[in-house]
Amino acid sequence: MKYRGVLLIAVITVVWQAIVSTNLVSTTFIAAPIEIFFCLVNMFAKGSIWSDISATFWRTLIAFLISAAIGTPLGIAVGYIRKVGYSIELLLDFLRSLPAIALFPLFILFFGIGDESKIAVAAFMGTLVITVAAMQGTKQIKKTRLQLVKKLGLKGGKIFFRFLLPESLPMIFSGYRLAVSFCLILIIVTEISLGGQQGLGARLIDAQMLYNIAELYALIIIMGIIGYLLNNSFIQLEKRVVHWRGN
Numbered sequence: 001m002k003y004r005g006v007l008l009i010a011v012i013t014v015v016w017q018a019i020v021s022t023n024l025v026s027t028t029f030i031a032a033p034i035e036i037f038f039c040l041v042n043m044f045a046k047g048s049i050w051s052d053i054s055a056t057f058w059r060t061l062i063a064f065l066i067s068a069a070i071g072t073p074l075g076i077a078v079g080y081i082r083k084v085g086y087s088i089e090l091l092l093d094f095l096r097s098l099p100a101i102a103l104f105p106l107f108i109l110f111f112g113i114g115d116e117s118k119i120a121v122a123a124f125m126g127t128l129v130i131t132v133a134a135m136q137g138t139k140q141i142k143k144t145r146l147q148l149v150k151k152l153g154l155k156g157g158k159i160f161f162r163f164l165l166p167e168s169l170p171m172i173f174s175g176y177r178l179a180v181s182f183c184l185i186l187i188i189v190t191e192i193s194l195g196g197q198q199g200l201g202a203r204l205i206d207a208q209m210l211y212n213i214a215e216l217y218a219l220i221i222i223m224g225i226i227g228y229l230l231n232n233s234f235i236q237l238e239k240r241v242v243h244w245r246g247n
Contacts, residue, residue, distance in 0.1 A: 031214040036221065039214040049222070055198035056187055057226065063119045063183040067126025068176065074127075075134025075175075076168055092132055100125040100182075101189055113194055122186040126179035133175020137168030173238040180230050188223060200226075 013033045019025055020032040031039075043049040078088055104121050111117035191201025200223055207215040 031217050035214040036217045039218040051198055052200050052203045056200040059119055059187045060184045063122035064126055064180045066123040067130050067179050071127040071130030072134050075131040076138050079135040079138025096128050118187055118190040122183040126183045129179040130175040134168055134172050137171025169242045177231055177234045184227055
């Protein structure tokens with residue numbers, strides 16, 4: 001399957017290059033793959049891109065860690081305590097329906113225009129995603145198994161760490177994968193909105209303003225690769241941590 005994916009990318013690249021070379025599409029709107037490739041090589045060779053990648057990555061990572069730290073226990077608690085879950089589920093659905101970026105001006109009001117507001121809005125969305133995933137994962141636990149665990153004498157924190165958390169982990173990891181993608185997207189969007197000296201979003205808007213089409217496409221490719229690597233990292237981590245999934 002991976003070879004098919006590589007083959008598909010190769011075919012798209014060849015067709016793309018042919019379209020640009022034959023002037024079917026104006027270079028005002030699209031750069032040739034060979035130009036984008038040399039632009040990527042140049043950015044990494046000069047090292048100018050590393051600070052932007054680092055800034056975006058760390059903002060995303062911090063936002064995700066905040067999301068996981070809040071959303072995981074909150075979601076499990078809401079899913080476990082059914083009466084609380086029914087009352088808070090409507091609030092969660094309402095908050096999930098709000099476009100997170102529409103709340104960005106509010107976060108700027110509270111946190112200013114620095115990294116804090118960018119991280120806060122990404123963490124807000126990530127927390128909602130993980131909370132809902134953890135809540136659904138906990139709700140799927142069979143009541144008979146939960147009753148059996150209680151009869152065995154597990155209480156309080158032991159129930160959480162030895163039963164609820166392991167049982168909910170498959171769904172929680174699905175939430176983690178979604179959350180880290182949302183965090184990356186929102187960090188880049190806020191970097192585009194506020195600009196600044198560092199960050200892939202800030203560099204993207206600079207390339208657009210300077211009409212550097214090759215760099216514009218190169219940056220989009222870098223963002224896609226980062227997103228892919230983050231998602232794949234969580235898939236590999238899930239295989240190691242949730243090794244019983246599917247049994």
